[in-house]
Amino acid sequence: MATKQFKNEKIEYYKKQFENAKVAVVTDYRGLSVEEITELRRGLQKEQADLTVTKNTLFKVASKGSNFEVIEELMQGPTAVAFGYGDEVAAAKILAKFIKENKKGEILGAVLDGKVLSKEEATKLASMPSKEELYAKILGSVNSPASGLVYSINGVMSALVRAIDAVRQQKSA
Numbered sequence: 001m002a003t004k005q006f007k008n009e010k011i012e013y014y015k016k017q018f019e020n021a022k023v024a025v026v027t028d029y030r031g032l033s034v035e036e037i038t039e040l041r042r043g044l045q046k047e048q049a050d051l052t053v054t055k056n057t058l059f060k061v062a063s064k065g066s067n068f069e070v071i072e073e074l075m076q077g078p079t080a081v082a083f084g085y086g087d088e089v090a091a092a093k094i095l096a097k098f099i100k101e102n103k104k105g106e107i108l109g110a111v112l113d114g115k116v117l118s119k120e121e122a123t124k125l126a127s128m129p130s131k132e133e134l135y136a137k138i139l140g141s142v143n144s145p146a147s148g149l150v151y152s153i154n155g156v157m158s159a160l161v162r163a164i165d166a167v168r169q170q171k172s173a
Helices: 004-020 034-045 056-063 069-074 090-102 119-127 131-172
Strands: 023-028 049-053 079-084 106-112 115-117
Touching: 004 049, 004 056, 004 079, 023 069, 023 090, 023 119, 034 049, 034 090, 049 090, 056 069, 069 106, 069 115, 079 090, 090 106, 090 119, 106 119, 115 119
Parallel strands: none
Antiparallel strands: 023 079, 023 106, 049 079, 106 115
């Protein structure tokens, strides 16, 4: 049986997680072995995320006064929470991929910017591109007109050089 001091230490630890996290994805971990949970944790840690399994009551107490206070709605039954500290999409993306590959567990919802995302919305969050992918797409979009302009000018210049060369060859013949 956990002592009150142990519970208070856990609550303080969870409060720090809530303070630092950008997103919290709630998942049902039933059916997962310890090895599978460890594998999932390692995958999440590579993307600045973490998985925490605890008693729902401790999470509810720790979330009070934070942007994640609404997580209480999702904490039903055995749950684990994947906290994303970097990219808001990464934790959901890794969880969804893991669930799809192992056919165990499910995403119950998420909390992002103080709002609860339903199971469907959290799944859609997992399918969104990451920040890096979005930056690359924006950069490509910005770069595309400039590249087109360069190619067009280069094409006109090449045509002009070929025309001048053709005139030179005609005059020298």
